Amino acid sequence: MVYHIPWIYVPVRSALAIWHQLTKSEIPELAKASVLMRDRSRVETTIQAMHRAGPDALQVISDFDMTLSRFAYNGTRCPTTHNILDNDLLINDACKKRIRELLNIYYPIEIDAACTVEEKLPHMVEWWTSVHELLIQQKIRKDLLALAVEQSSAMLREGYRVFFDHLQQQQVPLLIFSAGVGDILEEVIRQNHVFHPNIHVISNYMDFDQSGELQAFKGPLIHTFNKREGALLHAAHFRKLRERPNVLLLGDSLGDLTMADGLAHTQHTLTVGFLNDQVGERRESYINSYDIVLVKDETMDVPNAILNYIAPAPAK
Ligand SMILES: Nc1ccn([C@@H]2O[C@H](COP(=O)(O)O)[C@@H](O)[C@H]2O)c(=O)n1
Numbered sequence: 061m062v063y064h065i066p067w068i069y070v071p072v073r074s075a076l077a078i079w080h081q082l083t084k085s086e087i088p089e090l091a092k093a094s095v096l097m098r099d100r101s102r103v104e105t106t107i108q109a110m111h112r113a114g115p116d117a118l119q120v121i122s123d124f125d126m127t128l129s130r131f132a133y134n135g136t137r138c139p140t141t142h143n144i145l146d147n148d149l150l151i152n153d154a155c156k157k158r159i160r161e162l163l164n165i166y167y168p169i170e171i172d173a174a175c176t177v178e179e180k181l182p183h184m185v186e187w188w189t190s191v192h193e194l195l196i197q198q199k200i201r202k203d204l205l206a207l208a209v210e211q212s213s214a215m216l217r218e219g220y221r222v223f224f225d226h227l228q229q230q231q232v233p234l235l236i237f238s239a240g241v242g243d244i245l246e247e248v249i250r251q252n253h254v255f256h257p258n259i260h261v262i263s264n265y266m267d268f269d270q271s272g273e274l275q276a277f278k279g280p281l282i283h284t285f286n287k288r289e290g291a292l293l294h295a296a297h298f299r300k301l302r303e304r305p306n307v308l309l310l311g312d313s314l315g316d317l318t319m320a321d322g323l324a325h326t327q328h329t330l331t332v333g334f335l336n337d338q339v340g341e342r343r344e345s346y347i348n349s350y351d352i353v354l355v356k357d358e359t360m361d362v363p364n365a366i367l368n369y370i371a372p373a374p375a376k
Pocket of ligand 1: 123124125126140141142143163167170187188191237238239240283284312313
């Protein structure tokens, strides 16, 4: 005969219900329509563990283009850091035309859900290399970069100030790991007044000659799908942060998931992926790869709410 012991099962059930309720009430943003999760329980358990460990155990690693910066505003695409260079101040019409042709050839490959990373790799190297060579031929002037950023329609995601300021106040290190152009991304965050001392940038930096003209790009090329190699090359940076084993990782490409590969030891990692483009085709792979997927969400609401729970601002 099987006896049901309700006083065992009922409390377990209600404990689970309270658990879900707790996270829902602490982070109601997770119930936004734009949020998709493959395994809500894993997300909740990870967030709770990171909350218990607190801000001193945390570091944030984020991609820049289309992750911290907006993908679109009022239905119009916002520029990437490379696209910001598409300005009469910096390059001539023939160069603009060629860079746009290359974008039309290679961007569809970058986001093609039917293509493997291995298949994409040579194309990404070709794209970045060709564009950088074109930019070098233009002898872009360093002193005009700030003006080009000012004249561009680049925008950081809604809620960016809370994100940057909160991390700075809580002294949580923010690594911005970008396959874009480092000089430009720094200028974008500087002009938005959020280039705080807790920020470290790994990116493609321009090398200017003595007269201030672009002569090369520094260091090994970083493209969307080789961030793992880039992370391993910057082992010294990651070693400095070994006392912070919990990682909040933000990206917009599956390649961004390797940005934390330079860390020797991690305890808890929560990955948040912005799915901006080709949503239908890429939804499944994003849900299978990121813990939280934000579909066509131009805000920092969810990362901000998670950070506010993991690393709450001290009560005033
Ligand atoms: N010539 C190029 C090359 C790349 N892009 C885009 O920039 C993004 C940079 O990568 P993040 O790691 O910062 O996301 C990438 O997604 C490319 O689509 C470009 O616009 N022009």
